[in-house]
Amino acid sequence: MVNGEHERIEELLAGYALLALSGEDAIEADRLLSEHVPSCPMCRDTLAGFQSVAGELALAPSPVAPPELMLPRLRRQLEHVSGRRRRATLVAAAAGVIALVTLSGLSMSLASRASKAEHAKVQLSDFVGTLQQPGASSVSLTSMDRSSPGMVEVSGPGFERMYIVGRDVPEPAPGHAYQLWLGSGGTFVPVGDMFLPEDGLVYIRLTFDPRPYDEILITEEAIGSRMSAPSRDGHVWHASLTGAA
Amino acid sequence: MHEEDRLDLELHRRLGSGDRAAFEDLYRRYAPPAYALALRVTGQDALAQEVVHDSFLALWRTPEAYDAARGPFRTFFLSLVHHRAVDAVRREERLRKRAERASNLEPRTGEDVADEIVEDAYLVERRREIREALQTLPPDQRRVVELAYFGGYTQARIAEELGIPVGTVKTRTLAAMRKLRRALYRED
Ligand SMILES: [Zn+2]
Numbered sequence: 468m469v470n471g472e473h474e475r476i477e478e479l480l481a482g483y484a485l486l487a488l489s490g491e492d493a494i495e496a497d498r499l500l501s502e503h504v505p506s507c508p509m510c511r512d513t514l515a516g517f518q519s520v521a522g523e524l525a526l527a528p529s530p531v532a533p534p535e536l537m538l539p540r541l542r543r544q545l546e547h548v549s550g551r552r553r554r555a556t557l558v559a560a561a562a563g564v565i566a567l568v569t570l571s572g573l574s575m576s577l578a579s580r581a582s583k584a585e586h587a588k589v590q591l592s593d594f595v596g597t598l599q600q601p602g603a604s605s606v607s608l609t610s611m612d613r614s615s616p617g618m619v620e621v622s623g624p625g626f627e628r629m630y631i632v633g634r635d636v637p638e639p640a641p642g643h644a645y646q647l648w649l650g651s652g653g654t655f656v657p658v659g660d661m662f663l664p665e666d667g668l669v670y671i672r673l674t675f676d677p678r679p680y681d682e683i684l685i686t687e688e689a690i691g692s693r694m695s696a697p698s699r700d701g702h703v704w705h706a707s708l709t710g711a712a
Numbered sequence: 713m714h715e716e717d718r719l720d721l722e723l724h725r726r727l728g729s730g731d732r733a734a735f736e737d738l739y740r741r742y743a744p745p746a747y748a749l750a751l752r753v754t755g756q757d758a759l760a761q762e763v764v765h766d767s768f769l770a771l772w773r774t775p776e777a778y779d780a781a782r783g784p785f786r787t788f789f790l791s792l793v794h795h796r797a798v799d800a801v802r803r804e805e806r807l808r809k810r811a812e813r814a815s816n817l818e819p820r821t822g823e824d825v826a827d828e829i830v831e832d833a834y835l836v837e838r839r840r841e842i843r844e845a846l847q848t849l850p851p852d853q854r855r856v857v858e859l860a861y862f863g864g865y866t867q868a869r870i871a872e873e874l875g876i877p878v879g880t881v882k883t884r885t886l887a888a889m890r891k892l893r894r895a896l897y898r899e900d
Pocket residue numbers: 468473476503504507508509510511
């Protein structure tokens with residue numbers, strides 16, 4: 468590989484280390500990282516160097532004490548997530564659940580640094596892999612107004628994850644987004660960030676055990692509104708979880 | 713290896729056997745810089761809290777994600793926090809266009825008053841070196857690095873923001889990263 472080309476690769480690696488690539492550049496970087504960098508000592512060294520710099524930059528802001536409640540909340544959760552050593556005990560506090568939620572697929576995950584298409588592939592195999600596990604069960608979320616297609620929820624006993632997948636999901640009204648709720652005995656708590664379908668697709672992965680809950684609801688809520696109870700104004704999907712676990 | 717890095721390594725090793733005291737030691741050490749970073753990137757308390765909380769939980773769940781051969785624990789963990797913060801802010805961006813984002817790039821007033829936080833001298837010293845290295849960059853170069861790293865902006869977005877070609881953003885970024893690398897890892 469000639470020098471001019473290495474200069475270009477270095478440019479990509481610098482942007483990559485700062486998580487600043489998008490579009491063609493991100494795809495190109497992914498290709499380089501799998502095809503060229505592993506076998507090129509010069510690029511390996513450059514990448515490692517730039518990633519160290521990025522790691523160091525993290526220290527630049529002056530330290531700020533996190534809220535005092537954070538550590539106690541973490542302590543409570545350590546009990547429940549002793550790694551893979553003790554799997555999937557119940558998550559007790561709703562507040563804890565919210566923080567554990569990860570929403571992926573709606574924005575490109577930076578974790579994989581993969582192109583959109585590749586990322587979708589990873590999600591799909593993750594999802595299908597879960598479906599194939601013994602004990603996995605799926606529940607259909609039905610549209611309350613019956614005009615929208617349903618979504619499906621997959622979980623199983625002992626799983627730490629629950630998935631919600633939908634396609635041809637309509638765009639919410641302007642200024643609105645979708646919100647997931649988990650219900651127990653008729654009381655609902657909002658879970659995770661609001662989300663929007665991407666090209667009609669919804670893919671949500673929740674990392675916790677859904678067993679304490681008996682209902683799932685997805686509603687359309689005004690962005691920035693203070694949500695105390697699910698709104699029934701827009702599209703609503705619903706599923707009962709009893710008997711699913 | 714620096715003495716403090718060695719201590720981190722030992723604490724990290726103990727995480728592998730589910731040692732909660734080791735976890736709390738690492739929390740005490742890294743929660744303040746992690747929270748400061750997440751705040752700087754997201755500009756929102758709630759989002760920053762979620763990022764830091766999730767990062768520590770991820771550390772507890774999968775301590776083996778850190779490979780000591782690839783550098784100090786500190787840069788690994790704070791990179792993880794950075795990743796999650798950028799992820800969170802981009803996710804948020806899709807929901808809510810934040811016109812006032814740019815103001816978050818400047819340190820929030822009060823952020824520099826690090827009250828009640830007693831940090832290891834080593835971290836304080838390293839922070840000074842990093843800031844110094846940033847300060848020595850030409851302003852044009854520093855700007856693109858800060859927008860990317862602390863603003864969570866893509867290079868395409870930075871080009872738009874500054875009204876310059878993406879190629880220029882790339883050139884400045886590379887020049888800046890090379891200088892920072894030399895400044896932070898000079899042989900001495
Ligand atoms: Zn190379």
